[in-house]
Amino acid sequence: MSPRExxxxxxxxxxxxxxxxxxxxxxxxxxxxLAAFTIxxxxxxxxxxIDLAVALIILLSSWLMAHIEDASYWFNRxxxxxxxxxxxxxxxxxxxxxxxxxxxxxxxxxIDHLQLQWWFGLMLSILAVTYHVTERIxxxxxxxxxxxxxxxLLPYIAAAFALVVVVLxxxxxxxxYSKLLRESPGKxxxxx
Numbered sequence: 001m002s003p004r005e006x007x008x009x010x011x012x013x014x015x016x017x018x019x020x021x022x023x024x025x026x027x028x029x030x031x032x033x034l035a036a037f038t039i040x041x042x043x044x045x046x047x048x049x050i051d052l053a054v055a056l057i058i059l060l061s062s063w064l065m066a067h068i069e070d071a072s073y074w075f076n077r078x079x080x081x082x083x084x085x086x087x088x089x090x091x092x093x094x095x096x097x098x099x100x101x102x103x104x105x106x107x108x109x110x111i112d113h114l115q116l117q118w119w120f121g122l123m124l125s126i127l128a129v130t131y132h133v134t135e136r137i138x139x140x141x142x143x144x145x146x147x148x149x150x151x152x153l154l155p156y157i158a159a160a161f162a163l164v165v166v167v168l169x170x171x172x173x174x175x176x177y178s179k180l181l182r183e184s185p186g187k188x189x190x191x192x
Contacts, residue, residue: 003089004089007089008098011082011086014082028064028067028117029064029117029120029121032060032061032064032120032121032124033124035056035057035060036057036060036124036128039053039056039057040053049151050132050135050136051132051136051151051152051153051154051155052151052154054128054129054131054132054154054155054158055154055155055157055158056158057124057125057128058125058128058129058155058158058159058162059158059161059162061121061122061124061125061128061162062121062125062158062161062162062163062165062166064117064118064120064121065118065121065122065162065166065169066165066166066169068110068114068117068118068121069118069166069169069170069172069173070169070173071114072108072109072110072111072114072173073108073172073173073174073176073177075111075114076106076108076109076177077176077177077180079105079106080105080106080177080180080181080184080186081180081184082102083101083102083104083105083186084184084186084187086102087102087186087187087189088187090102090189092189092190095189102189103189105181105185105186108173108174108177108178125159125162128155129155129156129159132155136152137152140152
């Protein structure tokens with residue numbers, strides 16, 4: 001086999017491996033769901049308060065979202081590097097004969113299945129906060145709220161922390177990807 005044929009076959013194998021790896025990422029979201037149900041089950045038996053449970057769910061959701069930000073950066077980074085390598089081997093006619101994606105770099109957006117998991121993490125946090133407001137905040141405002149009821153604030157402290165972590169993770173990935181494209185733009189390839 002020619003080096004070109006070997007390269008194309010190896011590239012095909014790698015793409016197949018990537019598909020399998022991305023399918024396995026679904027377990028992260030499933031783990032978050034199981035953790036959320038376990039935490040709420042503990043609330044029912046009263047070893048932890050609902051305030052702490054909601055705060056933990058928010059922190060777990062933000063962990064998932066920050067992890068997805070990082071995974072998205074690594075995915076886009078690897079695709080950019082692969083594209084640069086492909087430009088060393090593939091011909092301009094391969095833009096039509098094989099695929100057009102190696103001509104330029106993709107933007108730093110999340111692929112669909114990562115975006116879905118990110119939204120899942122956000123929605124779980126929103127659901128947990130909504131539950132907390134309806135079960136703890138609204139009833140407490142109708143009653144005499146003790147001045148030292150600090151635990152009511154735990155979910156909102158966790159939400160503020162989560163927001164900072166997720167935003168910083170997003171910005172860091174965006175900056176690293178922009179730097180990669182500036183420093184390694186790859187060989188220019190014109191379509192014939």
